[in-house]
Amino acid sequence: MVGQAPMAVTEGDTTVFNASAYRTPEGSILEDLVKQLPGGEIDADGKLLIHGKEVKKILVDGKEFFSDDPKAALKNLPVEMIEKLKAYERQSDLARLTGIDDGEEEMILDLSVKKNMKRGWMENFMGGYGSKDRYELANTLNRFRDNSQLTIIGNLNNTNNQGFSEMQRESASSSGNLRTQKGLTTSRSLGVNATYDWQRVKFRSNIQYVGTDRLEDSRTTVDNFLRQDKSITQSTGRNRLKNDNLIANAFLEWKMDSVTTLIFRPQYRTAVNDRSNEGFQQGWGNDVLLNEKESSGTNHNSSYNMTMMLQLSRKLSRMGRNVALKVDYGTNASSTDRKNLSTTHYFKNNTEKVQNQKIEDEVDGYNYRLQLVYVEPLPWLHFLQFRYSYQYRVNNSDHFVYNWDKELEEFTPAYDEEASNQFENQYSNHLYNLAIRTSRKVQL
Numbered sequence: 001m002v003g004q005a006p007m008a009v010t011e012g013d014t015t016v017f018n019a020s021a022y023r024t025p026e027g028s029i030l031e032d033l034v035k036q037l038p039g040g041e042i043d044a045d046g047k048l049l050i051h052g053k054e055v056k057k058i059l060v061d062g063k064e065f066f067s068d069d070p071k072a073a074l075k076n077l078p079v080e081m082i083e084k085l086k087a088y089e090r091q092s093d094l095a096r097l098t099g100i101d102d103g104e105e106e107m108i109l110d111l112s113v114k115k116n117m118k119r120g121w122m123e124n125f126m127g128g129y130g131s132k133d134r135y136e137l138a139n140t141l142n143r144f145r146d147n148s149q150l151t152i153i154g155n156l157n158n159t160n161n162q163g164f165s166e167m168q169r170e171s172a173s174s175s176g177n178l179r180t181q182k183g184l185t186t187s188r189s190l191g192v193n194a195t196y197d198w199q200r201v202k203f204r205s206n207i208q209y210v211g212t213d214r215l216e217d218s219r220t221t222v223d224n225f226l227r228q229d230k231s232i233t234q235s236t237g238r239n240r241l242k243n244d245n246l247i248a249n250a251f252l253e254w255k256m257d258s259v260t261t262l263i264f265r266p267q268y269r270t271a272v273n274d275r276s277n278e279g280f281q282q283g284w285g286n287d288v289l290l291n292e293k294e295s296s297g298t299n300h301n302s303s304y305n306m307t308m309m310l311q312l313s314r315k316l317s318r319m320g321r322n323v324a325l326k327v328d329y330g331t332n333a334s335s336t337d338r339k340n341l342s343t344t345h346y347f348k349n350n351t352e353k354v355q356n357q358k359i360e361d362e363v364d365g366y367n368y369r370l371q372l373v374y375v376e377p378l379p380w381l382h383f384l385q386f387r388y389s390y391q392y393r394v395n396n397s398d399h400f401v402y403n404w405d406k407e408l409e410e411f412t413p414a415y416d417e418e419a420s421n422q423f424e425n426q427y428s429n430h431l432y433n434l435a436i437r438t439s440r441k442v443q444l
Contacts, residue, residue, distance in 0.1 A: 008038055014088040015039075015050075024079050031074040033082070034109075046071060048109070050087045056106040057090075061113055063149055063195045066206045067249040067267075070109070072191060076140045076153050078124060081117040086110040093263050097313040098324045098373045113144050134159055151193040158186040183216030183239070204251035212243045235281040242274045259315040266308045275299040295342040303334035319377040326371040333364035356404035358411045365395035382438055389431040397423045 007021040022036045034040045039051040048055040048070050058065050058073040066072035090096075092104040122142040129135045136157035143150045155161070193206040215238075222233040252264040279295040313324035342355040369391040376384040401419040402411045 014086050017085040017087070019079065019082045019084060028079045029075060030077045030079060030082065030111075033079045034074065034085075037085070042074075048074060050107060050109065053089075053107040055087075055109045057108055059108060059110040060144065060149060061146075062110060063197075064204050064206075064251065065111075065149075065151070066191065066193050066208065067204075067251075069208065072153065072193075072208070073111075076124070076151075077111070077142070078122065081113055081122060081142070081144075082111050083114045084112040086112070093265075093311055094313075094324060094326055094371070094373065097261060097311075098322055098375055118144050118146065136161065147197040149193065149195040151191075153189070153191040155187070155189045158184060160185045161187065183214050185212055185214040187212040200255045202251070202253040205249065207248045208246070210243070210245045212241075214239075214241045216240075229285055230287075232284040233281065234284075235279065237277065237279040239277045240275070243271070244273075245269070245271045261313050263311040263313075264309070266306070268304070268306045270304040271302070273299075273301040289347055291344060291346050293342065293344040295340070297338070297340040299336070299338045301334065301336045303332070305332040306330065317377070320375060320383055321377055322375050324371075324373040326369075326373070328369040328371075329367070331364075331366040334361075335363075336361040354404065354406065356411070358402035360398075360400045360402070360415075362398040363396065365393065367391070367393035378436070382436055385433070385435045385437055387431075387433040389429075389433075391427075391429045391431075393425075393427040395423075395425045397425075 006018060008015055008017045010016075017037050019033060022033055024032050024036070031042065034048060034050075035042060037050070041049050043049055048058075055070050057068065058070045060073070060077075065077075087107070087109050089105045090108045092106075095104065120143075122144075124140045126138045127136070136155075136159050138155045138157070139153070141150075141152045187210065189208070189210045191206065191208040195202075195204045197203075218235075218237045218239075220233075220235050224231045224233075247267070247269040249267050250265070252262075254262045256262055276298050277296065279293075281293040281295075282289060283291045307328070307330040309326070309328050311324065311326040313322060315322045336359075338357075338359045338361075340355075340357050344353045344355075345351075346353070369389060371387065371389045374386045376386075378384055399421050400415040402415050404410075405412050
């Protein structure tokens, strides 16, 4: 008689799934396994849901794997390395160290790696070449140890596969929904995830890069035969969009002594997008050429965002007295330069209409938040909780419109004051919170 591991068990607030209880084909990836889990699903946007809640982070042996991009694990980690999967809601760093619930829980999926998979390197390589010069190369290299992890993921293709999910969303916001996107996309991606644990220090880091180049050629003909006068519109167009995105994350936890802990979380992301388009259109009526339009445009956008979180906490007694200071800081900036040129010829009255415009947008800002938390133990397993928070935020937005000078045949050096604007927004907030918490053991 051979015993079979239960498919899932509940341990307190944690659901534990045994990977060996689910059948998956050889060579399957994590995504294939989670689709079989009770309460697990992948929605239409590619998000992982467990019991209806979105999984924000995937951990490997308790260590973050590519931070806020669960799809990096879903699409690249092999099922054969996984022993168990634990699903639970985890509190924020501040709540776990002080006991004060700040409402920032997130759903976690924690993977346990089989012991025999921690003895060497694991590699998964895929390559292919097809008709019309289509190609795809992908490679995943993993090395897991009890105190360290290293994963390198690379992808190069021209089959509209754009790699990391978080960067796909950024590209989609500038180029339209990926599922309805037309044209051919060439993409390249590279990601590195590294962790290491020392006696008092835990370090997590990852960096992801995705570059895409999409080219779309179109030709359309619209024939309106329901009207008394037959009309035909013919148009051709070419669009090209280039994206370069980079995200870097790090996490450092230092136990300075037995009662003092320092946590530092920086993140940096930058994106550069370049779009160009050309178009030609002709309008016919009763087989007579009525108008002709030539258009072109360019759009250059660049942005960056940097955030940092520093938290220092200290236990003042074994009875639950502790204090913590948390500082959040962020800065961001983006710029957009758009040029649109359009000339339309009307042959019936021999006139010409020129519509040329240049628009420049500049947005920048910064913000910071200070939080002070203190917990005082009271009799009968009660705790007095005090939290103070101060937040300050500044945003600047400039919008400049430049008109076309027909005589000089170039844009005017001065912007159009009526169509342009400048704004500065400032926001500050003080928050005081006082509460009493009760802590009791539940008898099961």
